[in-house]
Amino acid sequence: VIVTVTLNAALDVTYVTPGGVRPGTTHRIRSVAQRAGGKGVNTARVLASLGEPVLALGLAGGASGAELRAELDAAGVPHGFTPIAGTTRRTVAVVDASGTDGVTGFWEPGPQVTGEEWQGFRADFRVAVRDARAVVLAGSLPPGVPGDAYADLVGMASGAGVPSLVDADGDALRAALSARPALVKPNAEEALRALGEGPANGPHHDGASVHQVPATGEHGCPADGPRASGRGSSPLPLSLARRLVAGGAGSAVVSAGARGLVACWGGRLLAVAPPRVISGNATGAGDAASAALAVALARGLPPEEALSRAVALSAAAVAAPLAGDVDGDVLAELEPLVAVRDLT
């Protein structure tokens, strides 16, 4: 089974309005939809839809936590969220049916988590990881969860011989690197922040942590050569992937939006782009990629297979309207066409 962890899970609510959002006015919503969300939950949903054994863990509480669990039951996604006294956050996405404004989002803050609740989660995770073939640790940390939570969980998984994939931002990702996760999968902005070079995480960020990342790692990739700046590749994500591995990750996959993925994996620099541009809802595309990468970790697949499957699943997720869903036709069409380029 693949275990996903979503510590700051959400109930994702979608409102459709006939027209755009006009600040300072009242909008009558035409339709309301809600489903369980958060990066790890989206990944679990994709895995379940692929028939892959999965268990979605995390923290959930309050009325919205109960709705989250009920929706996962209805969707057939096995789950075992640890209860908390706080209320699972909602995200409200207001979709303009006329297409003018796109999506206007309102994200509630995560619930406050007590030390006891965090220990309760750790105990649940320790039990679940015994049967796991891979774990996915994804998304932000709610208030009260220690900043090194992902390092802690990666260590527990490693102790049980289970590889971890970490998909996180900034501080949470940087802290995870010290526990040497098998794979990290941020996007370029998140990787920049984790390496201490992006727009500051907080008001007092001083960028000093970049100096703590060592220059070479166990499976380090060579510095970007001439081939790395060739057609369609992006030197920056390649460099970030290389440096995340230098910083502690076994392998690193960095997503660059519609341009696809780059990776430093097994000492090689690899780049994969979708064979054609897919338009649609990019929310959840990275989580679908994580699903493919987690399967690869669980089965020990070679990086070419992992990355081409990740790009195809990601594109199939963009083609499906809701995060966590994939368009089977797009997946079947694209998967054989995705090519991996070795830029080492």
Add this chain to the structure above:
Amino acid sequence: VIVTVTLNAALDVTYVTPGGVRPGTTHRIRSVAQRAGGKGVNTARVLASLGEPVLALGLAGGASGAELRAELDAAGVPHGFTPIAGTTRRTVAVVDASGTDGVTGFWEPGPQVTGEEWQGFRADFRVAVRDARAVVLAGSLPPGVPGDAYADLVGMASGAGVPSLVDADGDALRAALSARPALVKPNAEEALRALGEGPANGPHHDGASVHQVPATGEHGCPADGPRASGRGSSPLPLSLARRLVAGGAGSAVVSAGARGLVACWGGRLLAVAPPRVISGNATGAGDAASAALAVALARGLPPEEALSRAVALSAAAVAAPLAGDVDGDVLAELEPLVAVRDLT
């Protein structure tokens, strides 16, 4: 006991953002608050805070219905909502803490109500009205509830000798008039729509219903004389109040926002304005006025006392930040200062 009816009750959610709403972007919410809402619920909350025996009825279902009940329990507002399979709507109000955008609202549609559920409510109402001294029927009707619901309930109350106050819009108010409620309390726009003269209720509205309103009523008020166009009064609301009584209401109170209330009551035209302008949150101000008017109906108070209390409570509600709350200091200050003018 005063029975309030809120057929389209809501869970009112307030989001505070540090800055304005920017369409097409994602906003991280700083704080979330939620409470039971809807016009009748707000009125019940004011009555409970005044120590007045009250029972809040209505329809509620789903997770948000459970949250609505729990919040009323916590607030000490006695309630007996009839369960429905659908989910109680939420209203989301995004408040810009910087003050630039004011409040941006998103109102979910009301739940679909089945015929069986509506009959269940009628049975609950029939029991509750036996012990009632007045009933307040307030707000919109959710899908599935008959358009003449308020007329039906006014008739049931009248059959038990209990006077009704109806605070509704357009079609629902117009339909209620036929059952001769003791008091109606729309604002000027709602009264215009009920009389078939306002901006159309729907795309096929033809304004014909204005001809169905008879020219005189049992307690009819004289046509607006020279005094009715004097200082501070507004000829339009006076005319609307008069015509609502001509249409079937025992008395009519029409609110004109910060300018106060006008009434056709016991054959007299009356106007009441607050002694000073109160700034704050106007949401719920009309529901506070309804609370005062319901007390007057229950006790048979003279119109001057009812109206001056209604204006003072309404101003005290504007001064309190949340709908359904009143500022006790403002109430104590204003109540002795409110003067009722007879414009007959």
